[in-house]
Amino acid sequence: MADPITSRLRRGVTSDAANTRGRTMPWWHYLAAATAGALNTLSFAPTPHGGWLELAIFVFFFAWLTRTTGWKSAAFTGFAFGFGNYVTGVWWLYVSMHFYGGMAPPLAGAALVLFSMYLAVYPALAAGIWSFCAGHARNGKLVDDEPFSPTWHGAFAFASAWAIGEWLRGTVFTGFPWLAGGYAQVDGPFAGFAPIAGVYGVGWVMALAAALIAQAVLRARSDANRDAGESSAAARVVTPAVIAIALIAAGLLLPLVSWTTPANASLTVRLLQGNVKQDMKFEESGVKAAIDEYQRMITEKPADLIVTPETAIPVLAQAVPESFALAVRRFADSTNTSILFGAIGGTITPEGRVVDYTNSLFGITPGQAGVYRYDKHHLVPFGEFVPWGFRWFVNLMNIPLGDFARGPAVQKPFVVHNQPVAVDICYEDIFGEEIARTVRESAMPAGVLVNSTNLAWFGNTIALDQHLQIARMRSLETGRPMLRATNTGATAAIDAHGNVIARMPAFTAGSIDATVQGTTGTTPYVTSGNNTVLAVSLLFLAFGFAFGPGRARSNGNSGANGASKRGGNG
Structure with missing residues (x-):
């Protein structure tokens, strides 16, 4: 497998050129992210069992993030995804501002767009944090134009950064946690985690499962495109897939537990x-x-x-x-x-x-x-x-x-x-x-x-x-x-x-x-609130930042580079 985050510049590429190329993504990359965000709105009510759709969309979203080559492109990808999700998911605020608030249509539309852009800051922040803590180049110095390859660090960092971002969105400036990812899972495969860790914890598990599925798929594709004679190749594909399936099974079985x-x-x-x-x-x-x-x-x-x-x-x-x-x-x-x-x-x-x-x-x-x-x-x-x-x-x-x-x-x-x-x-x-x-x-x-x-x-x-x-x-x-x-x-x-x-049917009078x-x-969630998911998320982010593959490379660990080039990073 190609070196995921290498400190080695390609032959003939200067440091400045690598930095420029590594941070530039084509416009259609962000358009695709925004489209995925808009499609994610369909995961929420009134779509029945939309949690499965959300899982599929997040598999794509994480895989799309791995195409980025630096924290800036990762953050812009998260921003595009978030904007697409929020502008289509809370457009009803326009109805409130214009039809009932009396605001002129251009002003109401502009307010909706600006508010959606504000909300999109949080997935952008999450994607940027993921980029640093999953092993992307630190301080913008070790950037190449090779995409980031998904690792265990990356999967857990993605789930943790996403949960932290959603919690911040639900807290800062009195909070607006509408469309938190966990809500789509009410009828989805991860609803069973709600009594344990709440809506943000459900979102954490969903994001982790999605990242693990993407990790398995991308590694399978990578192994298929090279001459892999290593016995560990199958394990690198099967292990994350099995863990993702286990999380889905746990989410489906946990509702059998009676907490009250x-x-x-x-x-x-x-x-x-x-x-x-x-x-x-x-x-x-x-x-x-x-x-x-x-x-x-x-x-x-x-x-x-x-x-x-x-x-x-x-x-x-x-x-x-x-x-x-x-x-x-x-x-x-x-x-x-x-x-x-x-x-x-x-x-x-x-x-x-x-x-x-x-x-x-x-x-x-x-x-x-x-x-x-x-x-x-x-x-x-x-x-x-x-x-x-x-x-x-x-x-x-x-x-x-x-x-x-x-x-x-x-x-x-x-x-x-x-x-x-x-x-x-x-x-x-x-x-x-x-x-x-x-x-x-x-x-x-x-x-x-x-x-x-x-x-x-x-x-x-x-x-x-x-x-x-x-x-x-x-x-x-x-x-x-x-x-x-x-x-x-x-x-x-x-x-x-x-x-x-x-x-009761909507827009009818009666009882x-x-x-x-x-x-x-x-329930465990009533006992501890959001402390559980916050503590777990911060722990995994700190671990990823301290011991992730990017840290080894930034310290000049040539052995890690060699292992990566042989497909051993994982």
Whole structure:
């Protein structure tokens, strides 16, 4: 096999020429990477079993990265892949900004492109880190125009760098982990790893399996194109393939392990979907119509728990009409029904001013005079708070209530017939670590999860199915059922194994009835959060950087070069 990363320059090639040639890739290389990224969007909902497609795409992506000859070309390849994925995967933000935010089409389109470019920085960073830690030339000095050949260092560095990049994307500037690779695996071969290491851990395993498959295929091709008389040639092909197959088998078998157990009596639930048009939601006539409709839907028939969407009652809690409050309270007391409804929280000062608006859920428990309250903690940038320096951007849109106060990170659960229920609002359930923390640190750990949301901002787009897929991952990570009440869809009940057991058709008004069984116990992910995948990733990256083939070459290890030229690097 050819020398993967050689410090030897080809005959007649100067150092400067090698540097230039090694860092330059043809334009179609990056176009192919961007196309693969765009195709990766098809791995996510609503594509059924898209995890297998994602695995195939990542096999190509890793193989494509091995064609690069330096950290710059690797980073640009990662950037192209990420941009293709994000601009096609979150295009529904354009609907929010233009159709409902009132932003001019060119500005909304430009904002989408710029945001996608920002998101693409993280796969670019991951690819660049992989280039250094997998053995690519260090400090840009030892670059040749030979492609990088996949090695064990490269496979583990790829998985680790990818996981670190996705974690950073989900953390920096409040985070945006939408389209994290692990979400496509909800119905894929690696879903079983979710209770162990969470969505980023699932992405790590998927990326490792893809790199190992690519390693086996590329080595098989290399051995076929040369006179290989070495007995180890077959092992260099078979070993990574066997390990990749073992990872797939483990992912398929792990769901047989029960990390949590049923607790308390099952609950009958009704999840409401009002299908209130977003452009009418905060108009006076729309507010009255929404309150009347939800009063009718809530009091239509009893259940152990009834949940409305986010801000279903689009007024300040203190301004809720007395007729609504009395009707709902009487219904709760007379039918033994607990009710969670979305409204706007706030504090009224002695002077009569309203301060500290919050996006909140309020709970009514039968026979109890007090009202439960949950205030959203993880707010949406631009929609619920204005990042510093971006007031001008918000002023270009027509989004009401753009500045909310935050609730505490961990809040007490809502108790329904002795079953603690952890609630969150809309965007919050894309942060698995925060859901796990709520379960882990609560004095009364919840056995059921509830998400109340309003995706009407994004119209009839893939955002609805993608958000449902994200909610299913939260069930897999925590081993708990998830209930989703949405304005336009996707309203659904999910069991503790991530299976959708009931779903309301999108853009219809009505409710679904389901029975869910709460659970107790903690999955490894609830116990450790993202610490497991972060620790493993950093360890492998450090190992690859310290002991990878590039380090030996940069230290002038001619024996390593000789072994590489004989195909012994691996």
